[in-house]
Amino acid sequence: MLSALLTAAEEEPNLFFPASYDIIWSAVCFAIILFFFWKKFLPALTKTLDARADAIEGGIKKAEIAQAEAAEALEHYKTQLAEGRAEAAKIREQARLEGTTIVNELKEQATLEAARITANAQATIEAERQAALASLRTEVGSLAIDLASGVIGQSLTDDKKSSALVDQFLADLEASEKAKAK
Template identity: 40%
Template sequence: MTLASKFLAEGTESPLIPHAYELVVGTFAFLVVFIVVGKILTPRIQKTLEERTEAIEGGIKKAEDAQAQAQRTLEEYRAKLEEARHEAARMREEAREQAAQLKAELREEAQAEARRLVEAAHAQIEADRQQAFAQLRGELGRLSTELAGRIVGESLEDEARQSRVIDRFLEELETTGGAAVR
């Protein structure tokens, strides 16, 4: 037998079954609390929860946007870095080309200067040769005149005398040469 059936059999009231007025007051109090909680507190709680949800979602959205912006900035940085590396490589190559071109120009200028110096030296040698040849010719003329003077027996120091001796020598050559031809 159960405890409730035992109390009912004895005719006493069961402590588990409430009185009717307690049931009405409890139901009324439950309805008041339910209405207050349902109509006043629940919307406020819902509103607060929605605000927090929006704040959290907004924070997540902001974090995602910030992360996307950081990723774009990182990609831009990497692109600029790569571009700077390419530019530096291009500038190095350009500097090498300019150095090679400058080296070739300097070599060409040096060769041209060497050719000019060689040509100037050849010209100087030719001028010195011509000068030596002229001096030698003058010396040879002087020695020839002196030798001719010794052969002829007269001094050929005087220009008029030299002309007479040369004229006389030429006349003798003509007469001897003419007699030999006949």
């Protein structure tokens, strides 16, 4: 047996084709590893890949659903925005009309108030004019009586005579004023 080993050692080994015992033992080891891989590792790998595929598909479905909801929300937002803009335009128009109405009412009130104030002022002026005329008549009458008393040399103390004389004098004065105005 020893001689058989020596002869085998003396033979040159083939680098491209290994010895038969190496091929057999390698095949047995490969079969065991293949069996273990097939029974234990491959199902676990398949299960993990299926779970990942389901998660990715679920994620894609969720993303599609979320995208559809986002598109729907965007449309709803655009609709609400358009409605809000239309309502804002309506409110602005209504406010403009109300503002115009208020301005017109205030102008009318101001015109009425100005007319009332003007009428009151004219009435006050007329009353003051009448009071001034009455006061002036009294003053002019007493001055005329004093002057007439000085010219005539008699005292005009009789109130009826002096009053009639003053009224006659003022009437003549007013008639001459009217004649000059024409």
